Amino acid sequence: MAGQGAGRVLAANLRARREEQGISLSELARRSGIAKGTLSQLESGTGNPTIETVFSLSNALGVAVSSLLSEVAAADVVVVRSDEVDVLSGDAVDLRMLRRIEAAGSLCEMYDQRVRPGKVQHSAGHPGIEHTVVVSGRLRITSGGAGHEVGPGDYVSLVASEPHSYEALDGPVLSVLLLEYPPDVRGPVVLPH
Numbered sequence: 001m002a003g004q005g006a007g008r009v010l011a012a013n014l015r016a017r018r019e020e021q022g023i024s025l026s027e028l029a030r031r032s033g034i035a036k037g038t039l040s041q042l043e044s045g046t047g048n049p050t051i052e053t054v055f056s057l058s059n060a061l062g063v064a065v066s067s068l069l070s071e072v073a074a075a076d077v078v079v080v081r082s083d084e085v086d087v088l089s090g091d092a093v094d095l096r097m098l099r100r101i102e103a104a105g106s107l108c109e110m111y112d113q114r115v116r117p118g119k120v121q122h123s124a125g126h127p128g129i130e131h132t133v134v135v136s137g138r139l140r141i142t143s144g145g146a147g148h149e150v151g152p153g154d155y156v157s158l159v160a161s162e163p164h165s166y167e168a169l170d171g172p173v174l175s176v177l178l179l180e181y182p183p184d185v186r187g188p189v190v191l192p193h
Contacts, residue, residue: 010054011045013068017061018043032060051090055126062127064181066100066109082112092119093166095177107181113166115139115173121166128160129180137173141166 018028029036034056041047058065085096096112138151143164150156158164
């Protein structure tokens with residue numbers, strides 16, 4: 001995650017979510033497995049989190065990832081410019097959150113997902129259902145011990161609470177990821193002051 005703006009938003013939202021739940025930095029460190037010093041840096045806007053860090057915080061707080069990374073959109077038309085969205089990187093995946101979508105009591109997050117070849121992105125699991133549409137390249141998605149190879153135009157859905165992984169097979173993979181949360185994982189978004 002690269003930009004000053006994203007760090008500022010994460011800092012404000014992380015602090016707000018933690019304070020809403022009345023938990024200390026020490027307790028959040030215990031729940032998330034992230035060092036207290038690292039959490040302090042994130043809350044001050046000076047940390048540089050990975051995909052794994054943000055998902056660990058999301059799980060520990062029981063909130064959607066977008067509750068940590070998004071500001072409220074106030075317009076009827078929303079345009080997201082690719083060069084204005086910070087990248088959240090992991091071992092093999094770069095994610096850019098494009099939009100938090102709330103409708104009829106449901107919450108979804110839409111991501112531009114790019115999978116780099118040569119490594120595997122593992123997830124221990126997190127709330128929700130992942131929906132992936134491959135735009136270009138070949139992707140192996142493993143969940144429940146079974147691997148599924150997909151290519152351009154193919155769609156895969158998986159229960160994200162189970163361990164799963166993403167691996168680019170022949171080169172870079174461009175895909176769209178929609179993360180659909182269950183009704184009990186919400187979390188409001190706050191604008192930083």
